[in-house]
Amino acid sequence: MNEKVLVTYASRFGSTAGVAQAIGKTLAESGVQVDVLAMQDVKDVSGYRAVVTGSAINSGVWLPEAMQFVQTHQAALRSKPFAAFLVCMTLSMRSAENYRSHVATWLEPVRALVRPVKEGLFAGALDIARIPSFGDRLKFRLSVLFGAWKEGDHRDWDAIDAWAQELKPLLAL
Ligand SMILES: Cc1cc2nc3c(=O)[nH]c(=O)nc-3n(C[C@H](O)[C@H](O)[C@H](O)COP(=O)(O)O)c2cc1C
Structure with a gap:
């Protein structure tokens, strides 16, 4: 066992990767x-002495490879500090605070496998033109049109x- 922490992510369009990089940078800056x-x-x-795992949300769930990852490594993850985060557009809405407790339920399938020491719920980014499925593009264009959310990068x-920063002490053995 070495002293390293793993921050690993599942991302379709890069915004979750960026969140993971930022978490890694903050942890690295504190040694x-x-x-x-x-x-x-x-x-x-x-x-690894601890693992931080994050995924983009698609249709209210973590990406399949992220759930698969937790399933595959479940035994090892249970034996060390494990933190989980999600990145989604719901938390970019003006009324995001009203939806936080609902968004938190999207991590329930993860909790059922391995209980995280800390959970992160973050707003993401959306560029509708990059979504491959016509149906999904239409759905998102309509939700933007009706004012549910705005395109762009909403990562805070x-x-x-x-x-x-809050996570760091929880990742100690
Ligand atoms: C096909 C698709 C489905 C999505 N479903 C949801 C959803 O159910 N709820 C939500 O809040 N955001 C949803 N989003 C928004 C993404 O979670 C958000 O854009 C995230 O930042 C994407 O992360 P990525 O850039 O790492 O792929 C969806 C995005 C796409 C493309």
């Missing part, structure tokens, strides 16, 4: 050795930094 890796590049978590770097 933690960190690897920030896409989930498909992680084969084994046994060498201060909130992400604050979360990572």
Whole structure:
């Protein structure tokens, strides 16, 4: 077991990857050795003293590879500090605070496998033109039209930094 912390992410369009990088940077700046890796590049978590796992939300759930990751490494993750975060557009809404407790339920399937020492709920980014499915593009254009949310990058770097600072002491063995 080395002293490194793993921050690993599942991301379709890069915004969750950016959140993971920011968490890794904050931890590294406070003296933690960190690897920030896409989930498909992680084969084994046994060498890490703690693991932080995050995913973009699609249709109210973590991306399939993120759930698969927690399932595959469930036993190892249960034996060390494990933190989980999600990135979604609901939290970019003006009335986001009203939806926070609902958004938190999206981590329930993760909790059922491994209980996180801390959970992060972050607003993400949306560029509708990059969504491959016509149906999904239409759905998002309509939700923008009806004022549910705005396109663009809504990541709150201060909130992400604050979360990572609070996380640091919880990642100790
Ligand atoms: C197909 C699709 C489905 C989505 N479903 C939801 C959803 O159910 N709830 C939500 O709040 N955001 C949803 N989003 C928004 C994404 O979670 C958000 O844009 C996130 O920042 C994307 O992360 P990524 O850039 O790492 O892929 C969806 C985005 C896409 C493309």
